[in-house]
Amino acid sequence: MPELPEVETTVRGLARVLDGRRITRVEARRADLRYAFPKDLGQRLTGAKVTGLGRRAKYGLIHTDRDDTMIFHLGMSGSWRIDHATLEKHDHLLLETDEGKRLALNDPRRFGSVDLVPTEQLAAWPAFKALGPEPFDLDVRDFQKRLRGRTAAIKLLLGDQRIVAGLGNIYVCEALFRAGIHPKRAGGSISLDRLNRLVSAIGGVLSEAIQAGGSTLKDFISPDGELGYFSKSFLVYDREGKPCVCGGTVKRIVQGGRSTFYCPKCQR
Numbered sequence: 001m002p003e004l005p006e007v008e009t010t011v012r013g014l015a016r017v018l019d020g021r022r023i024t025r026v027e028a029r030r031a032d033l034r035y036a037f038p039k040d041l042g043q044r045l046t047g048a049k050v051t052g053l054g055r056r057a058k059y060g061l062i063h064t065d066r067d068d069t070m071i072f073h074l075g076m077s078g079s080w081r082i083d084h085a086t087l088e089k090h091d092h093l094l095l096e097t098d099e100g101k102r103l104a105l106n107d108p109r110r111f112g113s114v115d116l117v118p119t120e121q122l123a124a125w126p127a128f129k130a131l132g133p134e135p136f137d138l139d140v141r142d143f144q145k146r147l148r149g150r151t152a153a154i155k156l157l158l159g160d161q162r163i164v165a166g167l168g169n170i171y172v173c174e175a176l177f178r179a180g181i182h183p184k185r186a187g188g189s190i191s192l193d194r195l196n197r198l199v200s201a202i203g204g205v206l207s208e209a210i211q212a213g214g215s216t217l218k219d220f221i222s223p224d225g226e227l228g229y230f231s232k233s234f235l236v237y238d239r240e241g242k243p244c245v246c247g248g249t250v251k252r253i254v255q256g257g258r259s260t261f262y263c264p265k266c267q268r
Contacts, residue, residue: 002074003168004058004135005209010080011060015053017082017101018062022049025096033092033107034075038116044068045095045116057131057165061122069119075111080104131165135206138164140196147187147195154190155183156256158202167202169258170237171209175201177236182267183253183260208233236261 002010026042038044048064055061062070072078081091081104091104093114105114117125132146133139146163147154157163158172167175176183178201181194190198212233235245239261240252248265 001076001168002058002078003170004055004166005171005206005212007058007060007074007166008055008210009213010074011053011055013082014060014062014080014103017099017103018050018095018097019053020050021097021099021101022047023064023095024098025094027094028092029094030092033078033110034073034113035115037093037114041070041114041116045070055166056122056128057134057161058168059127063119067119068116069122071113071115071117071122071125072105073113075107075109075113077109078105078107078112081106130162132161132163134165135167135202138199138202140192140199143199144192144195147190150187152187153184153255154181154187154198155260157187159256159258164202169260170234171202171205173237173261174205174235177262177267178205180267182264183255183262185268236263 023045024047026045028037028041031037044066045064045068048066048068050062051065052063053061054063058073060072060074062072064070081088083102084091084104087094087104088106090106090108090110092107092110093105095103097103105112115125122128133142143164147157150157155172155176158167158175159169161167173183175198179194179198181190181198236250239250242250244250244263244266246263246266248263250261250263253260253262
């Protein structure tokens with residue numbers, strides 16, 4: 001599943017061709033993805049000028065001068081294609097700009113979604129209402145309060161979008177490794193000093209992944225067709241049985257139905 005760095009990479013790629021441009025054509029080539037497309041999507045977007053793009057958690061945001069925001073989620077396999085020569089089977093939403101740029105939201109598994117809401121109501125949109133702070137906005141003392149008294153494993157808590165918005169399996173594994181924290185450690189038992197290291201590690205690994213264009217795992221590609229290469233920098237993720245930089249061996253366990261990769265020698 002595309003995680004925060006992949007969505008941020010996508011948004012930045014779309015901004016290069018959408019920001020400041022007018023949308024001249026909208027075509028939904030099917031009625032739905034994971035959820036139905038808004039029935040008035042074409043009417044509200046056609047002729048609208050894009051005033052900016054952004055991201056909230058793992059959702060991309062396209063703002064318009066009609067005070068609407070299109071919210072998209074890439075699901076398990078979604079990506080945007082720009083200036084495609086021909087349409088593909090799984091190009092489900094098409095946009096065209098006044099500059100003649102053609103964009104297609106491609107989603108083979110159709111777990112993605114598209115919605116259109118008044119911009120002033122974004123914070124009240126159901127999926128956004130309960131979200132925690134963005135990883136780059138984490139305050140360590142607020143973070144400690146959110147974890148206080150929690151006995152669940154820190155790996156699982158970091159995947160709870162109510163605690164931190166946008167973190168996913170890959171980058172949680174990498175951040176916990178960098179902070180030297182065992183993924184099974186109870187969230188409420190971690191000291192402020194170690195949480196401070198974790199906050200720094202989260203910001204660092206996400207920033208590096210965005211700089212690298214994300215991690216290409218199975219389906220993800222950026223809008224310009226480039227593959228992310230942060231996967232070449234993984235220190236523990238998907239490295240079961242391989243040596244850790246400390247001399248230990250990377251292990252894999254299952255937590256909450258997802259694989260967790262860690263080094264038992266240097267993560268405590």
